[in-house]
Amino acid sequence: MLRTENLSKSYDSKIAVHDLNLNLAPGEIYGFLGPNGAGKTTTIRLLLGLLKPTEGRVFLFDEPITDDIIALKRRIGVVAEEPPPANRMTAWELVRFFADLNHVKQPEARMEKLFNALDLWDARHALASAYSRGMRQKLSLIRALIHTPDLLILDEPVSGLDPFGIRQVRAVIDEHREEGGAVLISSHILSEVERSANRIGILHQGRLLVEDSINGIRSRIGDTNVLHIELLEIPESLPAQLQAIAEVKKIETRENRITLHLESGRDARPDIFQAVVATGGILVTMEMEEISLEEAFVTVTNQNVQQLAGAE
Amino acid sequence: MSADLTKTHNRAGFLRWHTIRRIATQQSRDSLFGWGIYIAATVSVGIAALLIFNSVRFVGESDLNVISQPFLFPLQFALTLAMLFVAVEATLSIARPREQGSLQVLFFAPIDEPILIGGNFITGLLVYVFFVVLTLPVLLLLVWATNFVLPTVLLWAVIPTIFAVAVALAFGLFVSAAAPSARAAVLILVAGILILLGLQSAYTALLNIPPTSRFFDALLFIRSILASLQSILSWLSPIRMLDIILTSSLNNDWAQLLKQIGISLVATAVWLFAAVRMLHRKGVLP
Numbered sequence: 076m077l078r079t080e081n082l083s084k085s086y087d088s089k090i091a092v093h094d095l096n097l098n099l100a101p102g103e104i105y106g107f108l109g110p111n112g113a114g115k116t117t118t119i120r121l122l123l124g125l126l127k128p129t130e131g132r133v134f135l136f137d138e139p140i141t142d143d144i145i146a147l148k149r150r151i152g153v154v155a156e157e158p159p160p161a162n163r164m165t166a167w168e169l170v171r172f173f174a175d176l177n178h179v180k181q182p183e184a185r186m187e188k189l190f191n192a193l194d195l196w197d198a199r200h201a202l203a204s205a206y207s208r209g210m211r212q213k214l215s216l217i218r219a220l221i222h223t224p225d226l227l228i229l230d231e232p233v234s235g236l237d238p239f240g241i242r243q244v245r246a247v248i249d250e251h252r253e254e255g256g257a258v259l260i261s262s263h264i265l266s267e268v269e270r271s272a273n274r275i276g277i278l279h280q281g282r283l284l285v286e287d288s289i290n291g292i293r294s295r296i297g298d299t300n301v302l303h304i305e306l307l308e309i310p311e312s313l314p315a316q317l318q319a320i321a322e323v324k325k326i327e328t329r330e331n332r333i334t335l336h337l338e339s340g341r342d343a344r345p346d347i348f349q350a351v352v353a354t355g356g357i358l359v360t361m362e363m364e365e366i367s368l369e370e371a372f373v374t375v376t377n378q379n380v381q382q383l384a385g386a387e
Numbered sequence: 388m389s390a391d392l393t394k395t396h397n398r399a400g401f402l403r404w405h406t407i408r409r410i411a412t413q414q415s416r417d418s419l420f421g422w423g424i425y426i427a428a429t430v431s432v433g434i435a436a437l438l439i440f441n442s443v444r445f446v447g448e449s450d451l452n453v454i455s456q457p458f459l460f461p462l463q464f465a466l467t468l469a470m471l472f473v474a475v476e477a478t479l480s481i482a483r484p485r486e487q488g489s490l491q492v493l494f495f496a497p498i499d500e501p502i503l504i505g506g507n508f509i510t511g512l513l514v515y516v517f518f519v520v521l522t523l524p525v526l527l528l529l530v531w532a533t534n535f536v537l538p539t540v541l542l543w544a545v546i547p548t549i550f551a552v553a554v555a556l557a558f559g560l561f562v563s564a565a566a567p568s569a570r571a572a573v574l575i576l577v578a579g580i581l582i583l584l585g586l587q588s589a590y591t592a593l594l595n596i597p598p599t600s601r602f603f604d605a606l607l608f609i610r611s612i613l614a615s616l617q618s619i620l621s622w623l624s625p626i627r628m629l630d631i632i633l634t635s636s637l638n639n640d641w642a643q644l645l646k647q648i649g650i651s652l653v654a655t656a657v658w659l660f661a662a663v664r665m666l667h668r669k670g671v672l673p
Binding site: 123126148149151153160161164173 | 483
């Protein structure tokens with residue numbers, strides 16, 4: 076659906092995007108992460124043909140974007156950080172205008188559905204320029220979805236939204252995905268990306284450092300997982316039994332809780348469960364502590380900074 | 388196969404035209420809902436009335452009791468002001484939204500440079516027509532009030548002035564696409580207008596120096612240079628083009644009128660093409 080081949084963009088001596096290879100399949104939500112100035116917005120502008128790459132190519136729906144950008148744009152919806160509209164259109168008129176530009180016939184039913192889904196129905200006849208930031212953000216999403224695009228490109232879609240707004244936006248994006256559409260979502264709100272995305276790409280200083288599923292990224296970063304088990308009472312022989320499991324690197328005991336540091340790779344939980352049962356213990360809870368996307372993000376970007384510093 | 392290809396091209400062409408029309412409708416609506424056009428129209432009518440009042444006084448105070456074409460200059464002034472108004476709007480039409488960041492949002496939709504330039508160009512023409520429709524009835528009211536004669540041919544002559552306006556619009560769009568900011572775009576346009584008006588005024592002033600003047604011989608060389616520039620201005624200056632179109636219509640000089648319309652069409656095409664190329668080069672990002 077979306078593919079880039081060695082995409083690069085530089086300004087004079089500054090490299091904004093370097094050798095980027097992305098691939099987005101239908102029905103996929105791809106989380107595009109990176110600190111400020113990482114090159115996310117530049118990449119999105121390259122994908123839309125608003126910037127010309129220094130090197131490399133962009134393919135949308137298997138067509139290079141240089142061929143017929145107008146036909147390709149009809150299949151894309153975009154939400155970016157946008158200024159308030161300078162014209163005198165109401166929100167309804169603005170969406171209607173974009174529906175016309177996309178040659179959508181009789182868009183009213185879809186407009187009604189989207190305005191309701193994002194809770195803007197009652198404010199539809201207010202001037203779009205008078206909307207608050209969060210309302211504008213939702214309006215941008217309606218504008219981007221009005222022509223039922225195959226690919227949705229979202230740059231910071233939930234910034235400025237309250238928790239209710241975030242839920243509404245998430246539901247609309249999920250529905251788009253369920254209908255077979257793909258989503259490229261660039262955000263600094265990592266928890267949001269963590270909830271929505273199937274796959275994550277972490278961009279730093281114009282380079283794609285990691286691209287994997289969230290679990291894949293976690294296992295790449297941490298060489299150990301932490302498992303907490305709680306028992307009614309810890310049998311005397313249990314610690315020794317647990318220590319005998321190959322993946323267990325370290326055990327910490329506190330009251331009726333045991334914390335196990337496990338080597339990543341094979342799932343050792345069945346063995347641990349068996350050891351508890353064999354020693355006559357009664358298991359109350361078993362909880363795997365997962366590295367959050369935020370930790371993964373910080374670790375990956377820090378590693379890159381250190382590598383770059385080492386290279387210098 | 389070939390028929391299918393033609394059909395696809397026709398469909399694509401139709402969609403492009405539809406988008407251009409939609410942009411033009413929206414932009415014209417924005418213009419008509421703003422104050423600018425009404426303020427400019429009021430100023431235009433006010434000054435035209437003042438000029439006519441001046442003519443009335445002149446006729447009354449002189450013993451001539453006759454004046455040639457009292458409405459030519461006021462009409463020319465009103466039309467020139469209308470042309471300058473739409474040219475300024477065209478000059479802002481790309482530079483301002485690009486500066487604000489809203490032009491890139493428009494480009495998220497399936498539009499490209501020729502569509503945007505085409506939409507803004509048609510907007511300018513529509514706004515000009517509206518401006519004329521606003522001001523012309525007031526001029527007719529002045530005709531009735533002063534009892535001066537307004538030749539019908541002068542009213543008909545308003546129609547081909549749209550070709551001169553087209554050149555001003557195309558030039559405005561080129562400046563808008565090329566300028567780094569809205570302010571720079573307006574400054575470039577104003578500088579261009581002042582240069583063109585300066586050249587035209589200087590030539591008119593030199594023509595008015597009588598042969599008996601002691602400066603006549605000394606200024607002969609400059610006058611010949613400005614005379615050559617006048618012929619160049621008929622290709623470059625929309626103000627001069629409007630002047631030629633109006634006077635040639637009034638004098639029933641059809642050959643001159645057709646020639647000037649042809650020149651205007653060529654100049655419009657050149658500036659529009661340059662505007663599209665420039666927008667493509669400069670992009671739509673702030």
